[in-house]
Amino acid sequence: MELENFDTDGAQQQLWDCSRLFVKSVQKRFQNQKIKAIFPDMGAAAYVKFQWKDETIKYGSLNDRKPVTDDDEIIMLIAPDHQMLDQVQKIAYSLLDDDDMQEKPLIMWNPQLFSGDVGIGLNVRRVRNEFLRTFTTVYSLKPLPTGAIFKRYPGLWKIFLDDKQRPGRYLFAREQASKPDAEDLEAILLQGSAPGDEPQVPSFLANAMATMSYLGRFMRALSQ
Structure with missing residues (x-):
């Protein structure tokens, strides 16, 4: 994690x-x-x-x-x-x-x-x-301001986005063999935005306060 x-x-x-x-x-x-x-x-x-x-x-x-x-x-x-x-x-x-x-x-x-x-x-x-790159990622969970990245060996990297219709739940966006980079995430987030939506860039403080909350929510969502 x-x-x-x-x-x-x-x-x-x-x-x-x-x-x-x-x-x-x-x-x-x-x-x-x-x-x-x-x-x-x-x-x-x-x-x-x-x-x-x-x-x-x-x-x-x-x-x-x-x-x-x-x-x-x-x-x-x-x-x-x-x-x-x-x-x-x-x-x-x-x-x-x-x-x-x-x-x-x-x-x-x-x-x-x-x-x-x-x-x-x-x-x-x-x-x-x-x-x-010489290491094997066995388990990874990275909360994001608008979703999360998840991997459990030997599965692929999975990207989830917040479900705007159901707060606290996640929608599966994509999976891929390599770890998502900034460009991957930007493309997925843009695809997941509604027309006319302004990109939201949370402040550093907001990210810091939300990290553990996202982690807990994502783990609960995975178990459902």
């Missing part, structure tokens, strides 16, 4: 609570494997280690001198952001150089490795995109 805008009071707690559910599901699936959960910084790692006293996993951060050790069997990167892309790449490449790489999967939960900074050069974007 692509959870964003966690700058408000209590939002970080919500983020780590969500990540804990995912970590516990991996623990349940791989009970005999040694799991290492790596967080964006040492403060976050220390916080969850104190909060998750009942967990039997190891903790680390991307700031550690050696985030991954030889006895780690499953490596989970929790909410890495674009500022930590270099560290994420080093971990991934170190596993490729490991003779036991088949036994050491690298899992990323809620990665935010894309940056909206206009100053980022084309070469940096190309390297980042090529690196991210």
Whole structure:
């Protein structure tokens, strides 16, 4: 899931609570494997280690001198952001150089490795995109101001739009093999607009306030 805008009071707690559910599901699936959960910084790692006293996993951060050790069997990167892309790449490449790489999967939960900074050069974007294409997206749910993007492996990427006639419900718009980009979304949104409608561009604050609401609504709609 692509959870964003966690700058408000209590939002970080919500983020780590969500990540804990995912970590516990991996623990349940791989009970005999040694799991290492790596967080964006040492403060976050220390916080969850104190909060998750009942967990039997190891903790680390991307700031550690050696985030991954030889006895780690499953490596989970929790909410890495674009500022930590270099560290994420080093971990991934170190596993490729490991003779036991088949036994050491690298899992990323809620990665935010894309940056909206206009100053980022084309070469940096190309390297980042090529690196991210080496991963398989198993599950993705991205709320949008007017809909959502959803994928569950091995299915295709699906795009949903808000149902204007039934608030809180969604209409299936399209599915495709590749992840929808800005041009795909713009074309679909324009097709879904009624004649004469003015494009609505929500403010940053409105997007931030609506993210969790859209996520909850979309999950409920999927279950119906």
